[in-house]
Amino acid sequence: MTTFLHRHPLAIIVLAQLCGTSLWFSVNGVGLSLSRDLGLTEADLGRLTLTVQAGFILGTLSIAASGLADRFRASRIFAIACLIGALVNAAFVLTSASFAASLAMRFATGLCLAGIYPLGMKLVIGWTPTHKGAALAWLVGMLTLGTALPHLLRGATLGMPWEWPLLGASLLALAGGALIHLLGDGPHLPPPAGPTRLQEGLAGLREPRFRAVAGGYFGHCWELYALWMLTPFLVAREVGRLGAAEDLIPWLSFGIIALGLIGCVGGGALSRRLGSLWVARRALATSGLICLAYPLLPWAPPGLLLILLGAWGLTVIADSPQFSALAAATAPQARVGSTLAVMNAVGFALTIPAISLTSSLWATQGPWVLWWLLPGPAVGLWALRGLTEKQPQPAPSGSS
16 A cells, blocks of 8 residues: 555645645535524624634744744644544534634634645655646645535535535545555655744745745735635625526536636646746736626626636636745745745735625625735736746745
8 A cells, every 4th residue: 555655646645635625615615504504694704714714824833933844744744734624624513503613613724724735745845856846736736626625515415414515524634634644754855954933934035036926925815715715605696697506506616616726737837838937927917807807797697707707716826836836946945844834824814804805895895895806916916027037947835
């Protein structure tokens, strides 16, 4: 068994990443059922999403401050995070009657995700010393598919209690952790580093090229997670206009988000010929244009707007692997893991006001809330304005 895993390490890592990150939006996948059965509003669902983001931010900052990612085996941290994340995600079923307890469970889930997603990046570096750009595209693509997976689980369990798909995500996380535990760390990781200070992670922002890349990534984060949170609401609106069955909502939500896998892999292939910066700029510009256009098209047929949402799902994440590659090339190489952990933490901190604004204003503004996301692509493109691609595709590390 171990020999088989070692022959196909990248496939095992991306599969484990898919399983582990299904915890991220597990509650959003059953959001409409929670609204019906527990009376949760769109703002409540937004708060549940915010607490996951807050937990992830604290987790990544803790990793950066403690040097955990550089001092301990990545596979061990990944497996433990999957185990605890599966347990606290399942505990949401028991705490759902108390909104405060539910928030605590989602916060704990976010903490665990900080040990899954960034550590998956380090595992890729350890097992795939060549073609890291393509490997990273698959990894971020699997994060995207993992984000969409709860909607697929809900679609596959329609007519069943909402607890089933939630527990299904926990089982997937357990499977992902077990795979990485069996795989172990790769032979190409650098030796463990000494104690790391948070200031060392912040030092990379003094480098102009890294600061430009980080600015683009921050704009990307402002848009991405808020859109993923809003996707079921946008789909429900168009399904209602079509007069179609509500059963279509989870399936279409899954499809729109899952298209990001194609965007990541396709963008990775393009980056080999045209460069990461070329792909990142155009993906960010395209998603920004869709963000601008969507609220201006209330007269358009709902089928056309669903296609537009599909294009948005395709492009909104396609820049993420390229920002990771660019950041890893421009960050101080002695502390790449800590520097990128800080970049992740700042980027995910920016998702909180974006999610809070759009979820709280959806009931009154409808699709017009999407314009609150426009500053993300605009500022990101402005930050990248003077950057040129001076190097071949670099070794990546985490972002999303």
